[in-house]
Amino acid sequence: MIVILKPHSDPEQLNSLIAWLEGKGITTHLSMGEDHAILDLMGDTAQLDADLIAALDIVEDVKRVREPYKKASRKFHPEDTVVQVGNTQIGGGSLTIMAGPCSVESEEQVVAIAKAVKASGATMLRGGAFKPRTSPYSFQGLGAKGLEYLKAARQETGLPIVSELMDISQLPLFRDVDVIQIGARSMQNFDLLKAVGRQEKPVMIKRGLCATYEEWLMSAEYVMAGGNSNVILCERGIRTYENYTRNTLDLTAVPVLRKLTHLPIIVDPSHATGKSALVDPLSMAAVAAGCDGLLIEVHNDPAHALCDGPQSLRPEVFDALAKKLFKLHAAVAELNG
Numbered sequence: 001m002i003v004i005l006k007p008h009s010d011p012e013q014l015n016s017l018i019a020w021l022e023g024k025g026i027t028t029h030l031s032m033g034e035d036h037a038i039l040d041l042m043g044d045t046a047q048l049d050a051d052l053i054a055a056l057d058i059v060e061d062v063k064r065v066r067e068p069y070k071k072a073s074r075k076f077h078p079e080d081t082v083v084q085v086g087n088t089q090i091g092g093g094s095l096t097i098m099a100g101p102c103s104v105e106s107e108e109q110v111v112a113i114a115k116a117v118k119a120s121g122a123t124m125l126r127g128g129a130f131k132p133r134t135s136p137y138s139f140q141g142l143g144a145k146g147l148e149y150l151k152a153a154r155q156e157t158g159l160p161i162v163s164e165l166m167d168i169s170q171l172p173l174f175r176d177v178d179v180i181q182i183g184a185r186s187m188q189n190f191d192l193l194k195a196v197g198r199q200e201k202p203v204m205i206k207r208g209l210c211a212t213y214e215e216w217l218m219s220a221e222y223v224m225a226g227g228n229s230n231v232i233l234c235e236r237g238i239r240t241y242e243n244y245t246r247n248t249l250d251l252t253a254v255p256v257l258r259k260l261t262h263l264p265i266i267v268d269p270s271h272a273t274g275k276s277a278l279v280d281p282l283s284m285a286a287v288a289a290g291c292d293g294l295l296i297e298v299h300n301d302p303a304h305a306l307c308d309g310p311q312s313l314r315p316e317v318f319d320a321l322a323k324k325l326f327k328l329h330a331a332v333a334e335l336n337g
């Protein structure tokens with residue numbers, strides 16, 4: 001971190017800033033310019049609040065030269081993280097396809113969809129039991145019963161399950177869920193992030209509707225700081241001025257995150273677009289961009305789905321897409337060497 005001081009800053013205030021920083025274990029180096037002095041900070045600067053320092057009378061500007069996240073940063077962990085989930089892996093060159101309904105509606109529904117997506121090559125089953133809905137009058141999910149039905153579908157198909165945790169109080173119910181999803185709306189629920197950081201199950205963090213890459217990676221850092229390094233990131237579209245689609249899929253996130261972090265990157269074209277017809281081209285684009293996997297909503301009767309029907313693929317449409325995705329993934333791997 002570099003602190004640029006105002007011209008002719010008061011030496012007493014400068015000394016007290018240096019003493020305060022050194023008290024925090026930071027080493028400082030002062031370079032005097034013509035009229036500006038620059039204070040170079042070395043050590044664990046992630047603990048420092050740059051805005052707080054910038055607000056001091058003697059400070060003109062503060063520049064971070066290192067990201068505020070450490071455990072999630074590729075600089076400190078150059079190798080890709082591979083998250084083991086049951087007998088499947090997320091990251092490390094494989095293509096993970098998480099597929100299933102938006103919400104678990106009944107045991108029959110989720111078992112039937114699980115069997116279909118498994119036959120098409122999906123590697124994980126998704127399904128919401130606790131649903132974050134914009135309206136309190138919309139279907140809120142089957143709760144604990146929904147998780148039981150997901151487990152029944154896992155029992156039938158062997159597919160590991162991923163489901164959204166909305167509140168710390170639900171955590172005991174997720175003991176037997178394979179991947180805990182933190183939804184876009186909870187990305188900055190810091191108590192929830194701390195709670196999933198204290199346990200060992202893999203955690204998939206969806207990008208918040210208005211979150212920057214850095215804010216998203218800081219959420220990953222929360223989980224990792226608690227001791228859980230099994231973190232997966234999921235780009236699910238962000239809010240922009242465009243309202244033709246539900247959100248705007250930010251595929252730039254894939255190569256940018258690849259550079260900034262070692263964590264696996266999943267793309268969700270279903271929530272990004274809200275339209276089933278757009279799921280095929282954007283899934284293909286996400287694989288071409290180099291993602292580690294996709295999250296795709298599949299429903300056996302989208303017209304009657306209790307949640308997100310318009311963006312859900314019928315099993316036969318998903319089947320045709322999955323075949324193309326595996327072929328494309330192999331071709332992309334070959335082209336990229």
Ligand code: PEP
Nearest residue numbers: 128183184185206236271
């Ligand atoms: C979901 O995956 O069902 C979901 C609610 O997604 P998001 O948090 O991305 O809106």
Ligand code: MN
Nearest residue numbers: 102297307308
């Ligand atoms: Mn959904």
